Amino acid sequence: MQTGTALIYDEEMTKYKLLWVDPACKIEVPERLTVSHEALVKNGLVDRCVSVPVREATDADILLVHSEEYLEAVKKTPFMTLEDLMEFTQQYGDVYFHPNIYHCAKLAAGAALQLVDNVMTGKVRNGMALVRPPGHHSMRSAANGFCVFNNVSIAAQYAKQKHGVERVLIVDWDVHHGQGVQYCFEDDPSVLYFSWHRYEHQKFWPQLRESDYDCVGKAKGAGFNINVPWNKVGMQNTDYLSVFFHVLLPVAYEFCPDLVLVCAGFDAAIGDPEGEMCATPDIFAHLTHLLMNLADGKVCAVLEGGYNLTSLAQSVCQTFQTLLGDPTPLPVNLDGPCQSALESVHCVRSAQKPYWSCLKHAADLPTFELSTKRIKVVEEEERTEKVEEEKNTEEIVWPDPPKRVSPCVRTAVVLPDGVDCPDGCKRFTDLHPDPLLGKKLENILKDSNDSDALSTLSSLTALIEKMETNKICNGLVLVRDVSMAMMCVVQHAASLNKRALIVCVANEAIPIDLTDDGKTIMVHFSSKESEEQKGKYYIPVCLKKGCSDTSGIMQAVLGLVLPLGYQYNPDLVLLVRMPDCRISESVWQQLIGILQGLAQEHTLVLMQENEKASVTPSASTLLGNPAPRLGPLQGPQSDDVEALERLRQKLQSDWTLLQTTAPDSR
Numbered sequence: 112m113q114t115g116t117a118l119i120y121d122e123e124m125t126k127y128k129l130l131w132v133d134p135a136c137k138i139e140v141p142e143r144l145t146v147s148h149e150a151l152v153k154n155g156l157v158d159r160c161v162s163v164p165v166r167e168a169t170d171a172d173i174l175l176v177h178s179e180e181y182l183e184a185v186k187k188t189p190f191m192t193l194e195d196l197m198e199f200t201q202q203y204g205d206v207y208f209h210p211n212i213y214h215c216a217k218l219a220a221g222a223a224l225q226l227v228d229n230v231m232t233g234k235v236r237n238g239m240a241l242v243r244p245p246g247h248h249s250m251r252s253a254a255n256g257f258c259v260f261n262n263v264s265i266a267a268q269y270a271k272q273k274h275g276v277e278r279v280l281i282v283d284w285d286v287h288h289g290q291g292v293q294y295c296f297e298d299d300p301s302v303l304y305f306s307w308h309r310y311e312h313q314k315f316w317p318q319l320r321e322s323d324y325d326c327v328g329k330a331k332g333a334g335f336n337i338n339v340p341w342n343k344v345g346m347q348n349t350d351y352l353s354v355f356f357h358v359l360l361p362v363a364y365e366f367c368p369d370l371v372l373v374c375a376g377f378d379a380a381i382g383d384p385e386g387e388m389c390a391t392p393d394i395f396a397h398l399t400h401l402l403m404n405l406a407d408g409k410v411c412a413v414l415e416g417g418y419n420l421t422s423l424a425q426s427v428c429q430t431f432q433t434l435l436g437d438p439t440p441l442p443v444n445l446d447g448p449c450q451s452a453l454e455s456v457h458c459v460r461s462a463q464k465p466y467w468s469c470l471k472h473a474a475d476l477p478t479f480e481l482s483t484k485r486i487k488v489v490e491e492e493e494r495t496e497k498v499e500e501e502k503n504t505e506e507i508v509w510p511d512p513p514k515r516v517s518p519c520v521r522t523a524v525v526l527p528d529g530v531d532c533p534d535g536c537k538r539f540t541d542l543h544p545d546p547l548l549g550k551k552l553e554n555i556l557k558d559s560n561d562s563d564a565l566s567t568l569s570s571l572t573a574l575i576e577k578m579e580t581n582k583i584c585n586g587l588v589l590v591r592d593v594s595m596a597m598m599c600v601v602q603h604a605a606s607l608n609k610r611a612l613i614v615c616v617a618n619e620a621i622p623i624d625l626t627d628d629g630k631t632i633m634v635h636f637s638s639k640e641s642e643e644q645k646g647k648y649y650i651p652v653c654l655k656k657g658c659s660d661t662s663g664i665m666q667a668v669l670g671l672v673l674p675l676g677y678q679y680n681p682d683l684v685l686l687v688r689m690p691d692c693r694i695s696e697s698v699w700q701q702l703i704g705i706l707q708g709l710a711q712e713h714t715l716v717l718m719q720e721n722e723k724a725s726v727t728p729s730a731s732t733l734l735g736n737p738a739p740r741l742g743p744l745q746g747p748q749s750d751d752v753e754a755l756e757r758l759r760q761k762l763q764s765d766w767t768l769l770q771t772t773a774p775d776s777r
């Protein structure tokens with residue numbers, strides 16, 4: 112299995128800067144790279160990465176995206192006087208040139224290509240390039256928004272041409288719309304471009320009509336361009352996650368990319384003068400994690416924006432730690448998305464509905480949107496350049512991201528004799544069995560002197576305690592009686608006052624009486640409608656075709672289990688696979704991989720002891736290896752979707768992160 116995270120950085124890219132007065136450009140400073148790299152050094156992350164050298168992009172590389180006349184023009188800048196540089200700059204918007212910027216722009220693009228080469232040839236699993244100048248605003252024949260060459264667009268074309276990549280997903284989490292990327296691929300169905308961006312109904316830079324949610328791509332590329340406008344500032348972690356759960360991830364899994372490129376701009380983080388958002392740096396740990404089970408883990412992040420040097424450095428470290436496989440931090444107290452974010456999610460899903468089967472049941476455009484659409488057209492004429500007032504975001508403070516310590520044992524296993532311990536795992540036995548355990552579990556144990564059941568259960572309970580004290584990250588346990596073991600875990604977690612999220616894949620309904628006390632929440636996948644409607648903590652997901660229905664499961668995991676799980680914020684995730692369920696191995700691995708974003712990766716996998724064939728694949732994913740791709744997903748069954756939507760309607764007043772439509776409260 113491929114491992115290793117590439118870090119691509121060269122201090123040469125710090126050797127250009129603004130040589131004259133220009134308020135719009137003064138935030139793009141060399142210190143952006145130095146503080147990021149220094150933070151990586153300070154946190155011991157550079158030593159854990161594979162350092163890959165930069166290279167200069169060749170003319171041929173650059174001509175994959177840019178025109179010859181533009182390249183020839185930029186080639187002249189190293190020999191220009193200051194006056195010439197200022198005059199040359201005038202023809203473009205919100206960008207500046209410098210005698211050394213052409214060299215640095217070739218290195219920035221070349222760094223992205225080095226990253227693609229190393230990931231595609233399997234020298235590393237994933238990585239990030241720390242570069243400047245950024246790229247996503249530059250266009251075929253124009254520099255723009257601090258960008259000279261479109262680093263990520265060049266990397267996408269290069270990956271297709273040199274490595275035969277057929278489908279590239281570009282996730283642009285920078286707070287600005289990468290219009291240069293959109294223009295490059297808007298009629299290209301092999302490159303799915305996703306961007307969220309501060310928009311404020313076209314009042315925010317670059318004030319383009321084509322940045323709105325209804326610009327979905329052109330001709331064959333229709334549906335392969337996804338714009339999520341933020342029409343207000345102050346967006347928080349929950350707003351970002353809501354868009355990943357209800358827009359990006361369902362489409363990304365349906366698209367099933369061979370490669371994921373990230374326009375990793377951190378001006379979307381709190382404290383940034385451009386974005387003026389409120390999402391904290393640790394959110395990038397989760398956004399990165401949520402992409403790492405796509406494309407067999409082939410994720411290449413390339414730095415774009417990010418102008419608050421504190422939040423930039425913290426966000427870069429959060430991203431690298433997740434690429435390296437460190438446990439994600441707890442997603443603390445997420446409330447639901449704000450009204451404006453919800454409207455954007457609603458509008459994007461309805462605009463993309465014709466193109467993606469995962470969205471075929473999405474709601475239509477909210478009525479108010481149709482009316483404001485006309486109003487917006489009217490405002491078009493009135494649009495005036497907003498006067499740039501100095502943003503005093505320097506005063507904003509936020510807590511340091513939590514330490515993310517990897518337990519010394521990543522994956523512990525409790526297996527019957529005769530089942531080998533998978534490489535990288537540690538066989539676990541309870542060294543100090545609790546003599547009273549039989550008594551404590553008598554309500555669960557049918558036969559309290561069933562010695563090996565008792566020993567398994569005591570290992571199970573001891574394993575949970577080792578996870579809760581962060582000695583062990585996650586675990587895999589094979590038992591004879593899965594239901595009984597599950598009840599034991601539920602009871603033990605409750606006794607430790609730990610909140611458990613249980614995801615149970617079965618075929619039949621299972622005998623379990625969950626106390627509705629909120630200490631445990633269970634999502635139960637089965638092929639049978641469960642007659643009793645239990646409280647808000649027991650969520651039956653019925654799939655007509657049962658757990659063999661890949662797209663049905665994935666639709667529910669991404670659109671229901673993830674939002675629920677992130678909002679519930681458990682200390683422990685228990686994944687239970689009932690013997691009768693027919694889930695496919697790779698879907699099971701996706702489930703394990705995706706849900707590791709919760710509970711600081713304290714995932715406990717519970718299976719029947721005869722599922723020996725599943726031990727190695729389950730352990731592989733628990734060890735942090737990416738789950739295998741599922742292939743492009745078909746649409747889920749209509750009646751399953753309708754059942755899921757009924758469930759959403761019922762739950763979303765309690766679990767607001769489940770919402771996908773804005774109440775028509777205009």
Ligand SMILES: NCCCNCCCCCC(=O)CS
Nearest residue numbers: 135205256257287316415416
């Ligand atoms: N004429 C009004 C100026 C408005 N500011 C422009 C800032 C461009 C930002 C580009 C960027 O951050 C790349 S990620």
Ligand SMILES: [Zn+2]
Nearest residue numbers: 285287378416
């Ligand atoms: Zn930006």
